[in-house]
Amino acid sequence: MKKEIVLCITGASGTIYGLRLLEILPKDFIVHLIVSDSAFTVMEKEMDISKDKFLKNLPENCLFYSQDQIYAPVASGSKLVQTEGVIVAPCSTGTLGAIANGLSNNLIHRVCDVALKERKKLYLLVREMPLSLIHIQNMEKVTQAGAIVSVASPGFYHKPQTIGDMIDFVVGKVLDSFGIKHNLYERWQG
């Protein structure tokens, strides 16, 4: 049986993190992809990629859902338990707040809520700066509920030369968390 994973892209800056993950996730995985409406707006603004263009170029191993497709299989715990878990990259503070408060009013919020209740891995790559107390409290709440909160902050000890190197460092750390092998950044050798 093929491994499956859920990738959500929300409207924080850094949609490139989600796109790079989509590109780099193993092709023998089924990727359930959910992109929020705001993510499409931000993607167009910062990457010049329209929604149409994005949807036309999806990898073959990807099943796409809009944020309103609340009937998607992964909205149910019975399906989500069969996956490796959920990545939200980038994760807006709005989506973080919705997860922290169990709102479940779109498909992204719902799959995150289900991941927490089923004790599946939930990795939130939050992007905002600076952080308000509300953001920090929401991060604390979801961490206590079992999520991994990671603020997109590339290291510099591997001497990145390009923006791509910095993105790959962050994406590599996400993959590490799921035990997915990669060569996206050079590991610290001491």
Ligand SMILES: Cc1cc2nc3c(=O)[nH]c(=O)nc-3n(C[C@H](O)[C@H](O)[C@H](O)COP(=O)(O)O)c2cc1C
């Ligand atoms: C160009 C642009 C950049 C944005 N960057 C961020 C950001 O870095 N972090 C964030 O939390 N929200 C950011 N936002 C705001 C979110 O897109 C907005 O709060 C949206 O409602 C989030 O919805 P979503 O979580 O459903 O995608 C940005 C919006 C725009 C238009």
